Amino acid sequence: MKSNKKGFTLVELIIVSTIMVMIMGAILNFIQPMNNFYSRTLYNSDANDVGSILQDYFEKEVRYSLNMCILEGYEGVPDVTGGYLRDFNGKKAIKQKFTDVIIIDNNSLRGRVYSTYDENKTAAHRKHATGALLKAKVGAAGIDMDTLNILGKEELYSDMRCEFEAYLNIDDAKNKCITLSSKLWKPEGNGVGYDFNKIIFNQTRDFELVNINLRDADKMMYSAEYWTTRVDPNDTLKYLAQTLDYSKFARATSASAPSDGISEMYAGVDSRGVTLPFTYIFYTKAEPETEDVVVSVNTDEGVSIDEKSYTSGSLISDSDITAWTNTAKGMERGAYTDASTGERKFEEFSHFEVNGVDLETFKSTILTNDIEVVAIYSRRVIPTPDYIVSFYDSYDDLHNWLGHGTYNSNSYREVPIYGIACEDGDGNLDDDEVSSPSGDELHVFDHWEDASGNPLVAGGRAVYFNESYYAVYNDVPQVVFGFRYADEPEIGGAEGSLLASGATMSVRYDRTSSSFLADPQLRPIELEVQNGIRPYNKEFKYWEILDPSDPDTVLGKVSDLADFTSLPTDGTVVFIQPHLEDTPTGGTVQMYNDSVSCNPEYARWTPTEPYYYPKANVRLHITNEDPWDGNDFSGTKTIKVKFKQDLESQGVQLINTNGSGATFSLSADTVTIVYTGTLTKCGGRAEFSFDLRCPNEYVQADANKLFDFDGMYME
Known part of the structure; x- marks a missing residue:
């Protein structure tokens, strides 16, 4: 059988294989650039998808926010206890309540x-990719780190480095927008690690804040604020911001954190000591839970006027607006010197605003967030007058009479005279620019005159230099009363002599007896009779007037005289003496003033000085001073505690009353204590005390002055 000898030899196979390898190599060299191009195109496409998806996620979260506050470049974690950003005192830094937060973290390792x-664990971790958008809920304790997640899930970001920037902006329609800039970098190996030098996605989008831009009544309360650590002088519209201040936006503290990354967030630095700035975007994604909202009312210089709680969903009442308006007007400085410029200015209240909206427009808005109502004042520069017309009175600053021809060195009034070069100036002194001082019941103002005795002439008269005028008064006819011991042998003093006080008292000749008996000058004299010279078995009943021509003859009771026109006005002393009668109920009850103290409570601090709530405490007691062979007292005693001001009209409250068997009441300037009970002889005692508190705020000097004590007496 013949074998087949046909086929490739070994050499031929080697040659063919070599040729095939060369052909395949050539083909692969031709295909590889195409593969690389395809890979780059696919990666860039993925990056565009990632960037667009992240922008869409961001828009979905913030577009319909009800409130927003951006803190850019913040190192650490802001304190947002209870949903409110807090200052270093723990108070609300701004009035809006937040439910969610997005955190831009451009520096930490992702995940x-x-x-x-x-x-x-992942390619992004191995390549040390950084940057992410983080999202968390805001709860009672602040940012809930247990809910902190990467927006869109970590896998979405692939192995790219990310960098984001967010800020407030204004679009062409003048609506507020939040702008998000997104940049993605592709990792490239360098032999020992990876570099991120090639940007493969760069996009900036504006998202209109729909609800915040609505200005109808139920949306007016929504607002957006932007606080940053940087400034861009070339783009003023971009940075609608105020400077970030850590005293206004305090840092939160955390005893423990769920991860090393969150611990570094609280610290504001990473494990290498490198600063980690974050951008926090706080927003209200849904209406906060119904609760009381606080309306703070302040002046445009930050001085507090009022703070009031309202039920969420209610409206600001007209009565509150009226009260705030009255307070704001009461705080007007009128003419004052500007400490920063040295200019003389005139200040007067103008109107209230809320977030730049007039309160009259805003008051129909339903309250859902804390707000600040700002009192706006107009301040205009007062031009320097050409001349001054000064007026000087014969009373000191406390309205004490100085005497005829004696004048207070502080002017009673100064009238500036402006020339025709000044708006509304005419260089004249008009009648309506001249006023008359009040005088008192013994001195009646007559006219103004200059140092030479020439009477003032106004009526539009031209003024060519500084002028000074002085008050001239006429004396009202007066009756001089002297007070002496009653005609009683046991009174304790020589019969017919003056009381120990040696008091005399001058009053108008036409004054009624009722006004005379209410005169504060009479009070210490009555106290001397009540508590000093009266014997233990006698009580004071009324004052008697003695005949000026025969001091031993009683004309009658003071209360029986309608006025004093029948008494001499030539300086002759008309004597008055106390009429005493036996104590009908037994016992000799004396009153003792233990203490009257004023202890204002601190209210608040203003830029210039502290304010206080006036508060006073009064302690007194009565005792039966009859000896062992005397009588017990059983009955009723009325005690009057009198102050120099009308306390009731100023809202003073009578509180913390103590005294067995006693009732307390406040009317006008007097606290009345009515005691009913029994006081045994030889020192039977009843003690009383009460507090007075005013809910209005005063500077300390005025707080003390409110409770100026005028005396107390017993009926």
Whole structure:
């Protein structure tokens, strides 16, 4: 049988194989660039998808936010306890309440916020890819780190490095927008690691804040704020921001954190000591839970006027607006000197605003968030007058009479005279620019005159230099009363002599007896009779007037005289003496003033000085001073505690009353204590005390002055 000898030899096979390898190599060299191009195109397409998807996720979260606050470049974690950003005192830094937060983290290794982070787990971890958008809920304790996640899931970001920037902007329609800039970098190996030098996605999009831009009544309360650590002087519209201040937006503290990455967030630095700035975008994704909202009312210089709680969903009442308006007007400085410029200015209240909207427009808005109502004042520069017309009175600053021809060195009034070069100036002194001082019941103002005795002439008269005028008063006829011991042998003093006080008292000749009996000058004299010279078995009943021509003859009770026109006005002393009668109920009850103290409570601090709530405490007691052979007291005693001001009209409250068997009441300037009970002889005692508190705020000097004590007496 013949064998087949035909086929390839070994040499031929080697040659053919070599040729085939060369052909395949040539083909692969031709295909590889196409493969690389395809891979790059596919990666870039993925990057565009990733960037667009992240922008869409971001838009879905923030577009319909009800409120927003951006803190850019913040190192650490802001304190947002209860949903409100807090200042260093723990108070609300701004009025809006937030429910969610997006955190821009451009510097931390992606995924490091998770407790399960493993640097070898994914390609992004191995390549040390950074940057992510983080999202968390805001709860009662602040940012809820247990809900902190990467927006869109970590896998979406692939192994790319990410960088984001967010800020407030204004579109062509003048609507507020939030702008998000997104950049993605592709990793490239360098032999020992990876570099991120090639940007493969760069896009900026504006998202209109729909609800915040609505200005109808139920949406007016929504707002957006932007605080940053940087400034871009070349793009003023881009940075609608205020400077970030850590005293206004305080850092939160955390005893423990669920991961090393979150611990570094609180610290504001990473494990290498490198600063980690974050951008926090706080927003309200849904209406907050119904709760009371606080309306703070302040001046445009930050001085507090009022703070009031409203039920969520209610409206600001007109009565509150009226009260705020009255307070704001009461805080007007009028003419004052601007400390920063040295200019003389005139200040007066103008109107209220809320977020730049007039309160009259805003008051129909339903309250859902805390808000600040700002009192706006107009301030205009007062031009320097050409001349000054000064007026000087014969009373000091406390309205004490100085005497005829004696004048207070502080002017009673100054009238500036402006020339025709000044708007509304005419260089004249008009009648309506001249006013008359009040005088008192013994001195009646008559006219103004200059130092030479020439009477003032106004009526539009031209003024050519500084002028000074002085008040001239006429004396009202007066009756001079002297007070002496009653005609009682046991009174304790010489019969017919003056009381120990040696008091005299001048009053108008036409004054009624009722107004005379209410005169504060009479109070210490009555106290001397009540508590000093009266014997234990006598009580004071009324004052008697003695005949000026015969001091031993009683004309009658003071209360029986309608006025004093029948008494001499030439300086002759008309004597008055106390009429005493036996104590009908037994016992000799004396009153003692233990203490009257004023202790204002601190209210608040203003830029210039502290304010206080006036508060006073009064302690007193009565005792039966009859000896062992005397009588017990059984009955009723009325005690009057009198102050120099009308306390009731200023809202003063009578509180913390103490006294067995006693009732307390406040009317006008007097607290009345009515005691009913029994006081045994030889020192039977009843003690009383009460507090007075005013809910209005005063500077300390005025707080003390409100409770100026005028005396107390017992009926």
